[in-house]
Structures are given as structure tokens and as C-alpha cells.
Amino acid sequence: MSALPMPERDLAIGLPAQPLSPTRTRTPLAMVAPRASKRRKAPFVLLCLVLVVGVVASVLAMNVSVAQTQYQLVEMRNHEKDLTQSNEAMTAELDNKKAPQNLAAAAAKLSMVPAGQPGTVDLGSGKVTGKADAAAKPEKQDKPQLSQPLTPAEQSALNAKKQAAAQKSTSPAAENTTAKAGAAAGADAADAATGDGAAEGTTAQAAEAAKKAAERGAGTDAAASGTTTPRNPTFSKKELGGGTIPAPRSN
């Protein structure tokens, strides 16, 4: 380069070349240091990440809430079913106790006797018609002819016994032949127990056996134990249908 720089620019555009004045100096060219970061991309990426996470989280939350409510619904339906069933069991017990045969037997147990002949008081005139007899214990306590119906527990025990007898007679197990005869006789005795005027022995026996069977297993006292707390429902594979919660039914 010459001592006095010639502005190449002026030459290029056809201006008369003039040397730069000595007072005007050219800024010396220097390398511009590159910036530490080119552009601020972090907020955008962050935004994307947040969006994605947010969407996934909200979808998850919705599903969880739906599943939870569904589970709650199923639990409540089961609770309702529990209450209906315990109500039914208690009503069945009550109806059984209300049966006239059972009332009569309960009265006899309390040593109650039929009333004597009543008199009638005419409230208008104050006259008493008819001779009022005191209730007297009848000399010959007639045993009622009509047999008492089985209690619900006895009925289901009898049901189980009958099924056991039927199953035994169909399954060809050699060691059960003697048991088979016994079970069949037991079932017959239980049948005869529902007949009237059956010898007191068999009736009491069968009722005893039925009561024992009832206590052992089938059909006792969720009703007698009072309120039932909702228990964790367990579902069969069929009800779940491959999922985790069964579809709630209208009934």
C-alpha cells in the first residue's frame, strides 16, 4: 500500500481520486470476536418441552381421574348391592319369624295359651253381654299339625345337602358309596322333616343337622352381625374383560 491510501471506493464509482485528508483516518480492520451465543434458542426449546410434558401430564391426569371415578362408581354400586342383599336377608328372616306357625310355636314356648271367651261391654248402656272366661291352660296341649317353615339358613343348608347328595350319586367314587347312602338318607330325612306330623325325632334331628350345616358355612350371619362395611370388591376375569375395572351395570 502507498503512504497515502487511495480510496478504492472512489475509484470504483468514478469519483475523482482524491487522497484522503490526513485528518480522516480509516478505522483499522480487525476481526470481530464471535458472540458467545448465536441466538437465544433456550426459551423456545423450553417452551416445546413444557408443552409436551404439559399435554402428556394433562392426558394422564384426565385418565387417572376418569379411572378413579369409575372405580368409585363400581365401589358404590357394589356397596348398594351389599346393602340390598343384607336387607333382603334380614327381610327373609323377618318374614320367616312372622309365619303363623312360627308365631304359634314362639307363643307356646313362652307358655302362652289361647284366650278364653270374652264378654262384651256395651259402652252406651254399660251392659255386659256374654260370660267372660279366664284364660285356662288346656288340659291336653295339642301339638299344632302344620309344620313350621324352614328358616332361610336351614333352607340353604338343605339346598347344599341336596346338591351334595345329587353330586355324590353321579360321581363314581368308590369310597363314597357308603357316604352316598348316608347322604341320600340324610336328604330324605330332611325332606320328611318338612312333612307334617313327622315323628318328633326326625324333625328335631334334621333341623339340628340343618342348623349345624348353616353355622358351619353357607348362609349365616352377615345379616346378624349388623351393618356390613364395604369390602374391597374382587372381580373375576370375565367381569374385568382384560381391563382393570369392570363396566358398571345398571342393576
Next chain:
Amino acid sequence: MPQQNATTRPPLSVRRMRFTLFAVLAVLVLLGARLVWVQGIDPTDAAAVATKNRSSGDVAIPAKRGQIIDADGNVLATSTIRYDLVVDQRQVKDTFRRKDAATGKIVSLKTEDGVKELAQVLGLDPQAVHTAFFGKEGAKKKGYSVITKNITPEANDKAREIGLTWLTSEETTQRSYPSGKLAGPVLGFIDAKGKGAEGLELSQNEKLTGKNGSMTYERGADGVRIPNAPVTEEPAVDGQSVKLTLDSDIQYVAQNAVMAKQKQFKAKWVNAVVMDAKTGKLLALADSTSMDPNNPGATDAEYRTSTTVTQAFEPGSTGKIPTFAAALDQGVVTPESQFKVPNAFKIDNETINDSLKHSTYDMTAAGVFARSYNTGTVQVGDKISDSSRYDFMSKLGLGKKIDVGLPGASPGILAKPDDWERRQRLTTMFGQGYTQTAIHTASILQAIANKGVQVAPTLIDAYVDADGTEHPVEAAKTQRVVSEKTSSEMRRMMETVVTAGTSTKMAINGYRVGGKSGTAQAQGEDGKFDQHTNSFAGMVPVEDPRYLVVVTMQHPKGYWRDWSVGDTFTTIMSSVLSKYSVAPDTTKPNPYKAFVGERQKYAW
């Protein structure tokens, strides 16, 4: 930057980026095309298939069968929830897992042990349960194997708690009759499918069975119900309950009493009909052999229905009621008309005999009725024409079925007067030569008791919806059969029967009783006419009757003069009067004179 040279390839990183970009774009284009296809070009088909996959299909909502209740609302028949336990044998594995109650941890147990526990809890034979659960040795595994049927919900809970997940509980209903044999033949029973098979369960089946509902909802592939998806639901209409006119307490007393009577005379059967005299409502239909609807198979088919409506018999002397009533109503005879009553009477070349040899008496018509002399009765009956007597009997309901809602009702047999042969026209005057049921007797008595107005017997009072709304049945048909005067005279004659006639055992302390007894010749099982039917039909209080009781005993054994259903009648009637607080009569009995003249005491 290095100078671009057209011949050198772009670097690997750039090529990779471009390739990825093109791949993604291609997939997007494909998806876009499919979207356009599904949404725009072929929307209905794909959507329909999807809906079908989601939809659960029609799920039936079972309707509950109605109850049968008595007049006071006591439940006589009801349906209860029961469960059948079934298992898919193909799914069963050797071990299963459940939460141990003691430790709270999940433990793995052998299925065999679980099955043993199941049998113990249910009270069943362990071997049978094992076979049902695992299948027979070498046999094909069944997809549906029944372990047990009709267990209670409590038993079902216990079974489920064992934790065998392949066990399915199927909900079912069982019909239960809480009062056992009480009114058993009237109630009937249902068959295995839940349809009425006999009695009221059969005749009222349509009203008792409701209408099943249906529900469709949408569920995902995992079985979870889709919320907010459309659900169509048609609610089930539960069956109506049938409210009867029966009174359980009276039914109990009546059943007890007829059973005792049947034992006493070793009769084939004894039945009783208790009716409200003013309304015709049946308070009791009692049979000596009653079926327990909980176990119908234990009783003979003959006694699975009520003999009060199904068994027809020749009524005998209670059949004198239509004869005398017709004669009185027509005015050809009064209760005090006089007759010469021998013990054998010849008429139309036929000899009519009385059961006991007695001397010839001068008696009133009331006396003939009270002592139930056939010889006197044919003299009374001969005064009216056969056709008018037949018309009257037909009007009373003889020869026609009385429909109270029980199936199998017998109409009895009443031949037309033209078909009456010479003897039959006479025997029909005193209750032989035609047949009727116990409920016919009750209905005829009711007409006389209710001042001559017969009200058709009713058993069903109302139908009750599931929500409690009662729909009473339409009012019973009424018809006047005799005048009030005739009714009053007949009732006074019936009082004479109890005070001075054949039924002195039927008196009830404090009340005025009126009635008519009957001992008829009956055909036995072997076809010979060597059996008898003994009955009594009575009303209390006789001046203004409120209740009537008819007791009929079929084929009693022993000496005929011992036979009496008096105590059965008084037991049942006393309990009715007591329960409904019928005040004792303040007036004294007012019978007719049985014999002409002052003397009334004569030998039998």
C-alpha cells in the same frame, strides 16, 4: 467459509437430516390421505364399524318378579337374589395368588387347596367340587362347569374371598315362600325357568312377570366403559304384586283344624272355605294335605292344587238348601207347612229312605230341614217343577266353574232336567245325582246369608305396582237369587238345625249359629258307592251373618254316626269371630218348631 464446489456431495449430517425430513413428510402425507379418506370420502362405513366395536350390544336388565301378599300385606311369595357358581375349566391353573389375611402379603397357593376350602365353606362334597372345578380325568375341559346353584349372597361372598379368580358368580333369582305350607296349594310354584307352573303363580304369571329392560353403552377394547359416550337405556318394568283376600292367621287355624280332622277319621282329605258373607271375599282356603311350594316335588300332584276348587263331590244334605230355598221363594211352602214324614217314602215308584229308621212324624218344613229327612225333602221338592228347580240351581252356580283365579277349577256336573231319570230327579232334591266343589257350597250359602244377594267369590283383591300403587280388581258380580224374606226364613231354619237338628255340636257359646250338615254317599277309588262325604256349612251371626265357614270331609273311615266336623267348624269360626271382634249376640236363638204340636222332643 470454504468455497462451494458443485461437484462435491453434501456432508453426511446434512444428508441424514434431509432423509429424515423426507421420511417424516412421506408418513405425514400418507396419514393425511387416510384422514381425508376416513373423514371426507368414506365417513359412514369406518365410523359404523368403530361404533359397533365400541358398543356393548343390548345388555338385558332383568325385571323382578312380583310378590304374592295376603290381605294384611304379609309376604307369601317373593323372589330373592341367589348366585350360581360356575368355572371355566380351560382357564384353571395349578396355583393362584391372594392376599393373606394374617400377614397382608400376597401369597401363592395351590388351587387344589383352594378348591377344598371352597367345598368346606359351601358345605358340599369335596370330591364333587373337585370334579366340577378341574373336570373329569381324561375328559374334555368344559368352558362352563357349574359348581353349585342358588347359594345365598353371604355364601357367595365367602366363596369369592377364597380368591379363585376363574370362579364366576352368576346372579340368579330364587322364589321363596316364607310361610312354607301355609296356603301352599293356592300359591302354586314356578318351574326351573321361572315361569308359573301351578296355582296363582301360573294363573297370574303375566302380571307377576315384568318386562325386561335393555341397555347399550360403549366400552373401550379393555372393557372400561367410555364416559360421556351415548347410552341408551330402557328401564325394566318390575312385575306387579298380587294382593290376596286371604288372612294368614285364619288360614293357619283352618289348615291346622282340617289336618287334625283328617287324622281323626283317616279321611282322604278335609278342606275348609272361610268367606266374608257380605263381600264374598275368601279369608281361607285350607287343605289337609298341603304342598310346600319351596319343595313341590315332595307332595302328590293331586294335592299341589287346592281341593276346595278342584275336587267335585256329591254334596248330600247341604244340597237341601237349594231345594228348600226354591220352594220357599216360589211360595209353595212355608217353614211351618206341615208334612207327614215316614222313614221310607214311595214316590213315582221310587222308594226314598232316611238314614235312620224312625217312626212317622208330623213335622214342619223347618223340622224336616233341621233333621235332614230325605222323605220329607222330596215332598217339599215335588211341589216345584224340575225345570224351575234346575234353573234355580244353575243360577246359584252349580254346573259352572267358579273362577277365583285358580287354575284347574272344576265346574261340577249338573245334568239337564230332561236327562234326569226317574230316581235322579228325586235324589237331586237332597244333594245326590250331581256334583259340586266346596267353593260352590260356600257361594250358595253366601247368597242365603247376604239377604238373598249372591256376590261372586273373590280371592284376588288388588294388583300392586313395584312403586306401591294399588290397582283394585273390578267389583265382584252380584245377583239376587232369592227374596229377602226367603233368606230370612232359610236362616231361621238353619238356626233350627243347630239348636234342635243334626248340628247341635256346631253351637258356639255366645253366638247364634245357623247352618246345614251333610252326609252324602260317595264313589270310592274302586268305583263302588261305599264311601261318604261329610260336611257342614255354617254362618254367624245368623240374624245378620258376617262370616261363613264350610268344612268338607271326604271318605272318612269308621261308623258314620261318629262322623262330625263340628269341632273343626267351631274352632275356625271362633277364631274368625275373635280376630274380627264380632260382638256376641244379645238376642236369644229363635228357631222354628220342628214338630207339629206342643211336644218337640222325639227320638231320632
